[in-house]
Amino acid sequence: MLFDNDRDGSGTIASVLVPVAVPGPYTYKVPPGLAVCPGTIVRVPLGPREVVGAVWDGMPEPGIDPRKLKAISHVYPAGPLDADMRRFVDWVANWTLSPPGMVLRMVLRSEEALEPEPPVAGVARVEGAAPDRLTPARRRVLDTMQDGFAWTKSGLAGAAGVSVSVIDGLVHQGVLEIVSMSASPAPPAPDPAYNAPALSPAQAAVATGLVAAFDRGYAVSLIDGVTGSGKTEVYFEAVAEAVRRGRQAVVLVPEISLTAQFLKRFEQRFGVLPAEWHSEVAPRRRARVWRGVASGDVRVVVGARSALFLPFHELGLIVVDEEHDTAFKQDDRVPYNARDMAVVRGHLAQFPVILASATPSIESRVNADLGRYTRFVLPERASGGALPELHAIDMRRDGPERGRWLAPALVAAMRETLADNAQSLLFLNRRGYAPLTLCRSCGHRFQCSHCSAWLVEHRFRGRLVCHHCGHSEPVPQACPSCGTVDALVACGPGVERIAEEVEALFPQARTLILSSDLPGGPERLRREMKIVEEGGADIVIGTQLVAKGHNFPLMRLVGVVDADLGLAHGDPRAAERTFQLLAQVTGRAGRFSGGGKGYLQTYSPDHPVIRALLSSDSEAFYAAEIEARRVAGLPPFGRLAALVVSGPDKPATEGYARAVARAAPPDAAVTVLGPAEAALAMVRGRHRFRLLVLAPRQFDMQGYLRGWLSRVPRAAGGLRLQVDIDPQQFL
DNA sequence: AGCACGCCGACT
């Protein structure tokens, strides 16, 4: 904010939010001649360096020694951030108990974007000049340039089918000259009328409902549609409506599914590729998208969760695809859930938000049941194909012989599928060869020295790996405890072990493992996904990454090797996660090739999650799960739940966690999970302790946590809270 | 003595 307090000649001052973990804006002098307003993006000195910040709303903190004030050193041409954006930053900061500057940092992550796009060097014709000899290559270049525009060297070389040296030669001769090309032209806008699809009656009804939401300002729609029901086509109609209304739109997708396939579908519908925003976009391109979003040249962005913090001025729609996906959660720095913050942003700026999933999260279902969201159901596949027929294999009765992991019934189905030249998918959410290794002689179990989780054998790499902290060591010849040689046994299966069994059963089949940790990285993974997609593999063995994003058109059979995995451990969302994962995985079968089959190997065929999966009845699952939470004394999700995660590996940390548990109000259910349970419960985190607080609806969790935080001595060092509360009731 | 490393506090 600006303050005209020039009465004493000291000049104006402004509040500036700086990208550091301080509680609020700092005060700076505005040098004469610089024009700033709330939202202006500025560079300011901070300690020994200069940082990028933004002029912010609010009174400067009183009691700052005026002699201490430094001056804004630069005003960026980008921006200013509008009032909606500033309110959003403040809201997210308050909600996540994070310093507002740290949230602002997420908005201003591309420093390159803050300056205008630097001009690029190009070549243009010199009026009247002709080359000494007109070779065929030179002719092609000059023909290509008949439009009279300037070209970049490489662009021209590509278009004319010559090498850059031909162009250099023409420059040398004075036929072409190096010119400075101004910023690239605005990308073509998506055309809502380009290729409107023929929607089924059910899809059309949903599309109409989504479009109608635009007249209500803020409204949240939940599209609950089985895999293959055409959710994407349907919400594209809402994107089209936003574009028609002159608004910008953003589609948030879990990072993993930001695939070429998805972008191509967008192009088929709208005639142009959308702007992309995620961590793999190169800095230059990133900067261009940021500037385009701010200037309004970019109308639609498809991106990962961080796209939510782009500086839109005319945002009129957010779509969150696969809204249940945990990739929308950021666990480090500012811990936020992009799905919830999307709803908040829609609320603050009064525009519609669409959440889409085949397996909505419990909280979104509850919010729909309570009437906060409008739920649209797409119960059938758009192709008219049936959902896969699912069977349980009771491993207690019909399991495989000792030392094998695939039941006879599943093997028979694989054989049949193979004979039909179709693909099978074996799903096991466990990387490596075996999850536990022990010594046959003395019973020693290999445990991680850093975090007490079991070490997982990775036979291809010849190492024992901790999946919790990443530590790894070579597989020893002798037992480190009793010294017996060659006495180590692998217990239980991982994908590598399943592959071994498949290769023994079907030596002639083309078998492929899809697992995130195989050598070759994401590049190889993409290649292999493509191989599967094109039919280059018969049997695919995959971890959870096969559940997401990619479509496998030839997949006809899915075998879940261990359907119970993930149902047992301490995470209160274990059942929900398992249901979502297995529904997504089995939904891969027969999605494009007509009928498909799925087998669930389980020791607990009567578990509500397994039963709901078998009957393809997600209603049964939601009812059972909500009831189970009620019986367990947990408040219904979608109301209030908080996770407090404490970070560093310090004895004091556990003490603080237990102290907050004791201080909790009587009607809040508070659980402290120790390191082992936390390791199981948090797949990706490296948290040593985890405090789970479940509080009833009317309880001010934010205030409680803030009060508690203020009492934690600094000595707790780096203690971090992760708040996982559905913000619905506060909107 | 010289410096690598970790911890802590300040940053307007």
Place this chain on the structure above:
DNA sequence: GTCGGCGTGCTC
């Protein structure tokens, strides 16, 4: 988040 200051402990 990033920097500098300062203490500890190790090496030339």
